[in-house]
Amino acid sequence: MTGQNVHQLDTSGVERILCVVAHPDDLEYGISCAVAAWTATGIAVxxxxxxxxxxGMQREPAVAGPLREKEQRAACDIVGVDDLTVLDFPDGHMEAGLPVRKAIAAHIRRRRPNIVVTSNYDINAPWGFNHVDHRITGEATxxxxxxxxxxWSFPELLDAGLAPWRAERFLVGGVSAPDVWVDVTGEPLEKGIASLEAHQVYLADxxxxxxxRDMLTAMSAETATQLGLGDQGVDNAMGFVSWDM
Ligand SMILES: [Zn+2]
Structure with a gap:
């Protein structure tokens, strides 16, 4: 990575961003630092x-699900996210197909974001063999x-009063070769760290x-270094692959 053709994400005119992932905690491995930076500028996320x-835990699903949802709510509060929706697709057994796409499309029409964000959905992720739910969720998003x-896609959504909505940009975080970056130096990084720490019982397991703190500081510092952002005063950055949609 040379930093050439890599630029700072332009959020001018952006009013709302929707982050779509499979599990509680998926956004807290770096993306929530960028979320904190966005909400600090008045963007709704x-x-x-x-x-x-x-x-995902060493305890019964009937216990783990509500617990993880509660910890996710606490993580959201730290980075300024008001609207959290948790669907009931089966953890670990997600299947690619139209029901997943339809559920996400309905939510996009409901919330009307300018940008939609997800996490890495390659089979070969920077952290190893990627989870089936991550692969399915990212591509479906x-x-x-x-x-x-x-x-004309899912006409029943239109019948239900959900008018078509065109998000302008798709961002994928947790990538090794980003083409856009977000400055998370200082407060956004601190809030991102606190949002991962909010998954307290989950992490204790x-x-x-x-x-x-060690993990997110090192990760965001490495991105800033790789992209050569130090001379712009950016010590910590989150990178994304970006598509105009
Ligand atoms: Zn996950």
């Missing part, structure tokens, strides 16, 4: 989670942006998990 993450803008 909404979260849509497709599952409650009920199969891109497709659902198109569905949301096309009146993972004894080998690195300290949120």
């Amino acid at each position: 909404d979260y849509l989670l497709l599952t409650a993450g009920e199969a 891109g497709d659902a942006i198109r569905d949301a803008g096309n009146r 993972l004894p080998d998990h690195p300290e949120p």
Whole structure:
């Protein structure tokens, strides 16, 4: 990565951003630092989670789901996210297909964001073999942006009063070769760290998990260094792959 053709994300005119991921905590591995930067400038940010993450802990799904949802609500409060929606697709057993796309498209039409964000959905993610729910959610999110803008896609949504809505941009975080970046130096990084720490019981169940502060500070500093942002006073950055939609 040389930093050439990589630019700061332009959020002028952006009023609302919708983040779509599979599980509670998926946004807290870096993306929520950018969310804190966005909400600090007055942009409304909404979260849509497709599952409650009920199969992700060493305790019964009936206990884990509500617990993780509650910790996600606390994480949202820290970075200024008011609207959190958690759907009930089955954690670990998500299947690619039209029901997932339709659920995301309906939410895009409801919330009418200018930008839609998801996390890395490659099979080979920077952290290893990517989770099936991440792969399905990320790809479906891109497709659902198109569905949301096309009146002929899921006509029952139109019948239900959800008019087509065209989001202008699709961002994917957690990537090793970003083409846009967001400055998270200072307060946004601090809030992002606190939002990961808010998944307190979940993280306590993972004894080998690195300290949120060490992990997010190193990750965001590495991005800033890779992109050569130090001479612009940017010590910490989050990178995204970006598409005009
Ligand atoms: Zn996840």
